[in-house]
Amino acid sequence: MAAYLIKRLGSLFFTIAGIAVVTFFLSMVIPLDPLAAIAGPQAPEETVERLRVVYGFDQPIHVQFYRYVERLMHGDLGMSFQTNRPVLEDILNFFPATLELATIAMVISVVFGLLLGVLSAVYKNSWIDHLSRVISLVGVSMPVFWLGLLLLLVFYFKLGWLPEPGRLDIMLFEPPRVTGMLLVDSVIAGDWEVFWDALKHAFLPAVVLGLYGLAGIARIARSSMLDVLTQEYIKTARVKGLAEWLVILRHGLRNAMVPTVTMIGLTYGSLLEGAVLTETIFSWPGLGRYLTTAFLTLDLNAIVGGTMLVALLYLIVNLLVDLLYAYLNPRITLASGND
């Protein structure tokens, strides 16, 4: 176990270093001069020059790279040109909102994805199968930004059932910040009014994002369930006289979960990308929107820092998934590696 973790963390470190290099070169190829953006279009030439020296852009590339790595080592991601605050602070500020959204969406994806996938497999080639496959295919084919707009149009503008975009009604005060996730913080503070309002605000974006992740889970759940249902131990369970639904849940699902868990990890990554668009539509003050703004304004440090963090998260989630995978599958012993 320990050896396995060390090995995994080692390769994780390697990949992170690679990510740092990629993001650095990414920032190098950005053709526009970010300094002009900071200094403003009318800034005199000498102001721009002074800023160039302040930010170190006058140095040769390898010196810049060295400084960049040195800063990273100290957890310094630089200042955001846009917000004028340290990028790390910004990220910590915006990230909980994304985590909250992605987690609710994840629950939606997993619950409904598993349900659809299992139903599909059990009633293979019946109308249930076709219907659930169409649902999940529509889900994966849906442009999230468009679905978001559509749902806003219907449920906010036309029906008025759900609140305006954003995280919380402007008349309400945020509870004391503990985790940065409103739903959690409001429970901690015992503020149910805020909890309820935050939940209503989160509902649409979470559904949109959840639908986005659902299809992949449904598909892998279906195919691994189909696989499992032809196995001999399923027949054994039936021979024992077990009711069919218990055969499916106790013997089928548990085994089908093993490959499905891997997909759930991948889905978390796709939720992070889905968040970029969803947060834009729903004015959700999360990392996705922060990143989008950074990209559109060429806020260099924010781009580099944000992208790195997303990649890092993605890696961590996959590590957790591998651990869960090993837990679910007794045939895998972590000590001997993960193949």
Next chain:
Amino acid sequence: MATASPPLLAVEDLQIRFHTLRGVVHALDGVSFEIARGESIGLVGETGCGKSITARAILRLVDPPGRITAGSIRFEGTELLTLDRRAMRTIRGQKISMIMQEPKVSLNPVMRIGRQVAETLLIHDRSLSHRQAEAKARDMLGSVSIPDPARMAQRYPHELSGGMAQRVMIAMMLVTRPRLLIADEPTSALDVTIQAQILDLMTDLIAEIGSSVLMISHDLAVVAETCDRVIVMYAGTVVESGTVDAVLDEPSHPYTRGLLNTLPDQVDPDRPLQSIPGNVPSLLAPPVGCRFAPRCPEAGPRCRRETPAAYDVGAGHVAACFLHADGGVA
């Protein structure tokens, strides 16, 4: 047979069809036999002759696209084919259970074996607590000679050898003391060295419980050793049945004779082995008349015209062959 009490199991005129992309497979056609209480019956034949599907049909667990299209299966006088699902489930695992061919893949890989054995008990006895069931399961693991059952109960199937896994399977299927045990090639996936051990273990336990056995095997030697009577199947039909001694000493169907000739002779080991010429017919379009006729050295015109009934050749020994009918094969 017109005895007063019904036999434990009576299969009559069973017919199973598979509807596939390429047509209808006549997997089983008019199979009939009976099993008395405490009796051990061997079902023999080549791969694909319908042995396993017969076994699965008794439990009503024929996998799609296979379907039971006609016939009757009565267990202790109750018709199983029309029984509702819930009642059928109380039969499975409790009154009739089955040992599968490949123990290693027939156990759930993500469930501890103690729980798998206990599960059979829990399904059929709601009053049992988990703790009690697990305790009984451990006892049962002990009685199939698994060393240190308490520790082994915590293991997962992949940690067991094939022989151990089959012991677990036997424990799992006999823990409810069923009336009928179906054993589908219980030893053919195992090492030759432990086959005998497993067979002995099974026979002992069955004798103790008093179950009847339907032993499915392609190996006549296994059947000869463990069974009272034997049923020989060919291409989805029963061709011969009788006591093991009668059938092995005086095979009355040309197919049975052919099958025996493929075995090494105990008395005369130098006798050359013979194979049966020709191939098993396609069950998509089985031959008219006797299904063995195209390969039969003694077939006559009648064999390709009519389907033979079961003709008595003495003392409950029957053969579905016109050689024993009035008028012969002509």
Next chain:
Amino acid sequence: MTDLPGTPAVLDRAEIRRLRRAARYRSWGDSYTLWRRNPITVAGTLIIVFLVLVAAAAPLLATHDPYNQILSDRLLPPSAEYWFGTDNLGRDIYSRIVYGSRLTILIAVLVALISGPIGLLVGVLAGYVGGATDEVLMRLSDIFLAFPKLILAIAFAAALGTGLENMIIAISVANWPGYARLVRAETLAIRNSDYIQAIRVLGASHARIMLRHVTPMCFSTLIVRVSLDMGAIILIAAGLGFLGLGAQPPAPEWGLMVSDGRNYLVDQWWVSTLPGMAILIVVLGFNLLGDGIRDILDPRQRQG
């Protein structure tokens, strides 16, 4: 030619070709049956055929010039004159959607044509040469795979500057590592097969084996995978267009059109909704077909 005792008579080349063709036809026949049996696949195919026809016949189908602004006809609802209404600059939305199908196909095809071969090259090299080459190439693709695709595409699109060409390059950059992994796995399996060993013994050079034997065998797997990805590629392109990082105005790109209509969502729903519907239908078409292809290629389906 002398026959070794016990081996079957050597088949001549024509005979081998004939047998191979017969086997392929039989397998195609089965594929056709499976294709036809599944309504999902048929629906997907029809949608894509429809898309291609619309793109090909765009000038005939369009009722207006997609770029022509008639400011007096701004934001008109759907009518006999403007079937899908007009946008904020008075352009006919129907005609813009019809012409947009060309952009959609262009993007999808170009991304496939750029990222497919790169993935093929990297994958075959890594898998066949192995050793340090493999290690370096796979680490590289790992790093790219560590980023969610859309985010990587956005990053590159932002870095390269907005515009259709740059967006296509950006999506391709995000796309190739997956293909490289796939091809590498396939190459490893092929390299270790008896068949390749036999060719080695016959004296074929590594370059020849890679070019003539390994690459073609990986090709079919790759094509299937790329076709499965088409829907996702179009979605990413639309997303980039929506964010303003892809095609630029006045291009009739569907994602961009949805974005254009955002400000008029409440009162002029058609401006955003209809182009979005077009994206959904086309992506759904590709995904329906992809799902069907998966099934057809699944050997389990063949038994039934």
